[in-house]
Amino acid sequence: MEKGIEETLEMMQVQNQQLQTIMLQRQALIIQNAEIEKALEEIEKSNDDIFKSVGPILVKTKKADIKKELEEQKEEIDLRSKSLDAQEKKLKERLKLTQEKIQKMMPTGQGG
Secondary structure, X not given: OHHHXXXXXXXXXXXXXXXXXXXXXXXXXXXXXXXXXXXXXHHHHOOOOEEEEEOOEEEEEOHHHHHHHHHHHHHHHHHHHHHHHHHHHHHHHHHHHHHHHXXXXXXXXXXX
């Protein structure tokens, strides 16, 4: 029975690591989204030429083109974020079930 508890604990550890990875990915998406929103605000304020970084150089770009590109990136981030939300929810449910399983496997008086 102890081997079963050990395997279940290992599974729970893997699930916790997966959850941390998802949370880090979501945080990165939040940062990217904020950067895009700030860039879109600056584009709206600007009456001057817009330049886009392409590798080590800046290239003059039409305001409408860069705005469209940033909005598409924002949509992609939103989709990825929703996907990560769903993965996180499922993983939390599995983690809860794993915790319950461990508690049931523990000898009386040690669970909890």
